[in-house]
Amino acid sequence: MVILTGCRNSPDKVVVYCTVDQVFSEPVLRDFEEKTGISVRAVFDTEETKSTGVMNRLIAEKENLQCDLFWSGDPLRNVVLQSRGITASYRSGQTALIPAYFKEKENHWIGFSARARVLIYNKTMIPPGALPHSILDFTLPRYKGQFAIANPLFGTTTFHVAALFSVLGYETAEQWMEELKNNQVIVAASNGDVKKSVMNGEVAFGLTDTDDAFEAKKESNDVGTLFLDQQQGGIGTLIMPNALSLIKDSPNSENGKKLMDYLLSRETEAKLAASCAQMPLIKGTEVPATVPSLDHIIPMKIDYRKTAVQLEKIQPWLKKWVEE
Amino acid sequence: MARYVPAGLVALLLLGPFLALFVRWLTGPDNLSLMAFINRSTLLLVGKSLLLSGTVALLASFLGTVCGFLFYRLKLTGKGFYKLALLLPLLVPPYIYAVAWRDGFQWLSGNSAVSSPEAGMIIVHTLVYFPLAMLITGTALSQIHSGLEEAGLMRVSFAGMLAKIVLPLIRPALTISFLLILIISLSDFSVPAFFGVNTFTTEIFTQFSAFYNHQLAIGQSFLLVLLCLTLLLSENRYLSDAPFFSVHVKGSKTKHYPVNKGRTFLHILLWIFLSIVLVLPVVMLFHQALSGREIFFSRAWDLLGPTIFQSAKLAFSGALLISFTGLWVGYMKERYRFPHLNTMFLLTFIIPSTVLGVAIIKFYNHPGANFIYTSITILLIAYVARFGFIAARIIGNGIKQLPGSLEEAARVIGIPPVKRFFSISIPLLLPSLFTAFVLSFVLCLGELGTTIMIYPPGTELMPVKIFTIGANAPLALTSSMTLISFGVTLFIILIFFLAAKIIFNRFRYD
Known part of the structure; x- marks a missing residue:
């Protein structure tokens, strides 16, 4: 009987599908449970391992959606779901505090706490003075075979590459990627593997996300970080907000909205800043001293929707780049 | 009729999702270009994947056969320990094994010991899957009647007898072990992805995860299924007759050879x-x-603790259901010449886990079936389909292997069929049932590919938690969680063995 008990249409529950690392997202969801009494039924996945479970599940469930709220580590996945008619528009009362740049104009996704792409390096292998200051410097001969990026077909690296194609233009970006390959870039399975390779001294530096870098610094004194392209007139570094989408025709949409309101609050941003160094989007949110402020980072100027479209265009080329 | 109704029901529950997905694929929006993906590069990739997995299957079968001979046919001190210890890699998820093994080699050698990604994949798959070959060929070796070998030894040397009598006799077991490992290696995504090797399965995964192109990914999966089916059906004779994982020898006498020379050298090699x-x-x-900055065992236990009971309960239920289904399917095939159920399970066994997940979602995710979904x-349902x-x-x-004469004798003296089944067949089948149960339990406990796509929201399961927590947690925490999971699995299996010892003793007939 217990086995056969279903769990649909309960007034005191909400179903959330989450690609943000469970170690950081679960405590926030538990706090919401305690505060509201609404039971959170979560399905976790991780973008490090391509979010296959959650994304394919949402797409496959389209005809009878089970999920109320989708919490993604970056907005690209939300854009994919929006294009497939899976998300609903919801303007949370909290959104007024979030800068317009981090919101979809019809409120199909709304951003909060952001990560950035960052260079992570091993201090025992390369002194800070010898580090590249622009991502475009990765192709310099002196860095040959010394650096790693994650597989650009997946996760935040795919987002980063698509953003570079948007900012630099197709031809320049393509040439840069080819030169990257000629400079013997090491393509790791994930950002986590990039972090590990740098920590173990297999490579001198690599590209990863700020939360990975934050963890690496906690684990080792030999690891340092650097935001790239911060010089005047530079292209800036990619900022990736978490993104929330309410799911269309979801079974517990009212609770989904309550959870969305909670996640978009200053309180949640402060928690994520403390646990994984995510940078709040709401001005004035209290953060630990180790968390960088978005006010001090030159962001890469991109349109998230257009970047998603760009990604779709370049994916076949990227696949060839990875496989050749 | 009595056999068709339950068989139809099982086919509906297990094969239904796959057939429905096939129909959807055929009638999908891109049905005009269904076969467009079968081009030169796809065929080259299929060829490369077959070559890699074929090498794995060859090496694993060789190692498994050597170990099978050593542990099943030699009078070797400590062979029980070696056998058990070498089976343990089966308890660790291949991905975790790959990470630990590569790091271990790197640690020892000071640098990456595996320069070729393909070599890394082949080595890890071989080491993870050779225990299967050891079980299969070892069992076959222990079923060869001593008289055959003794007759051979009168005319030819020991090596000649092995080549001319033993190897031909275990050829079905060698074939099935080769094919089984080939298929399991072909359908694994995690290890090739870890080493950065592009295989047909990673291609399917890329279509699912990077392009969200279900139509193409499903089409490619059908090609993979077709390939596996062709391989298996071409060896159907062996599949039907091979002593596949038989666990008890009934009515044959096996010769065990003493190790006189080079015993120490053999132990060193082992x-x-x-x-x-x-x-x-x-x-x-x-x-x-x-070696992390803090000891994470306590935190790992806090994280995994809530999942252990739920995972064990689910794996236990799954293993019971699988064993019961296996008994029914096996009985139908061997006693009633009804092989269709066996073929159906073969089909669901070779479907890639992600495709099985999508098929199950599409089939069961309807308002009327929400109580299941x-x-x-x-x-x-997924566990039964997979294992x-x-x-x-x-x-x-x-x-x-059960002598038909036992049941016939019981029938002659008027014992009813149900009583014959429970009093004669079941006690004699206990070793096979136990092995099927334990293996199913281990497989259910570690299953991730399908589970992560369909587990009910809010359910906490051990493999999913290790996978999702491990993504960004410190390495020390992930390793601690893996060791706890390994220890828990080992502990539960030991309990099963203790319980089995008591039950087996109760039903001993000799």
Whole structure:
């Protein structure tokens, strides 16, 4: 009987599908449970391992959606779901505090706490003075075979590459990627593997996300970080907000909205800043001293929707780049 | 009729999702270009994948056969220990094994010991899957009647007897072990992805995860299924007759050879092999768990604690259901010449896990079936679909070895069929049932590919939690969680063995 008990249409529950690392997202969801009494039924996945479970599940469930709220580590996945008619528009009362740049104009996704792409390096292998200051410097001969990026077909690296194609233009970006390959870039399975390779001294530096870098610094004194392209007139570094989408025709949409309101609050941003160094989007949110402020980072100027479209265009080329 | 109704129901529950997906694919929006993906590069990729997995299957079958001979046919001190220790890699998820093994080699050599990604994949798959070959060929070796070997030894040398009598006799077991490992290696995504090797399965995964192109990914999966089916059906004779995972020898006498010369050398070789297969990755996991800035065992236990009971309960239910289904399927095949269920389980066994997940979602995710889809029943269905074939073959071969004369004698004296079944067949089948149950339990406990796509929201399961927590957690925490999971699995299996000892003693007839 217990086995056969279903769990649909309960007034005191909400179903959330989450690609943000469970170690950081679960405590926030538990706090919401305690505060509201609404039971959170979560399905976790991780973008490090391509979010296959959650994304394919949402797409496959389209005809009878089970999920109320989708919490993604970056907005690209939300854009994919929006294009497939899976998300609903919801303007949370909290959104007024979030800068317009981090919101979809019809409120199909709304951003909060952001990560950035960052260079992570091993201090025992390369002194800070010898580090590249622009991502475009990765192709310099002196860095040959010394650096790693994650597989650009997946996760935040795919987002980063698509953003570079948007900012630099197709031809320049393509040439840069080819030169990257000629400079013997090491393509790791994930950002986590990039972090590990740098920590173990297999490579001198690599590209990863700020939360990975934050963890690496906690684990080792030999690891340092650097935001790239911060010089005047530079292209800036990619900022990736978490993104929330309410799911269309979801079974517990009212609770989904309550959870969305909670996640978009200053309180949640402060928690994520403390646990994984995510940078709040709401001005004035209290953060630990180790968390960088978005006010001090030159962001890469991109349109998230257009970047998603760009990604779709370049994916076949990227696949060839990875496989050749 | 009595056999068709339950068979139809099982076919609906297990094969229905796959057939429905096939129909959707055929009638999908891109149905005009269904076969467009079959081009030169796809065929080259299929060829490369077959070559890699074929090498794995060859090496694993060779190692498994050598170990099978050593542990099943020699009078070797400590062979029970070696056998058990070399089976343990089966308890660790291949991905975790790959990470630990590579780190271990790197740690020892000071740099990456595996320069070629393909070599890394082949080595790890070989070490993870050779225990299957050891079980299969070892069982076959222990079923060769001593008289045949003794007759051979009168005319030819020991090596000649092995080549001319033993190897031909275990050819079906060698074939099935080769094919089984080939298929399992072909359908694994995690290890090739870790080493950065592009295979047909990683291509399917890329279509699912990077392009969200279900139509193409499903089409490619059908090609993979077709390939596996062709391989298996071409060897159908062996599949039907091979002593696949038989666990008990009934009515034959096996010759055990003494080890007179080179005993110490053999033990040294075995310990070196054991070090590579088991000691190195386990030591590496301990090293990683203990070398972080803090000791994470307590935190790992806090995280995994709530999942252990739920996971064990689910795996136990799954293993019971699989064993029961395997008994039924095996009985239908061996006693009633009804092989269709076996073929159906073969089909669901070779479907890639992600495709099985999508098929199950599409089939069961309807308002009328929510009571199945939103409960753990959906996981039990997936487990039976994924592992029913293995249990059916283990138990089926057990049934095949039961002398028909026992049941005939009981029938002659008027014992009714149900009583005959429970009083004669079941006690004699206990070793096969137990092996099927334990193996199913281990497989259910570690299943991730399908589970992560269909587990009910809010359910906490051990493999999913290790996978999702491990993504960004410190290495020491991930290693601690893996070791706890390994320890818990080992502990539960030991309890099963103790319980089995009591039950087996109760039903002993000799």
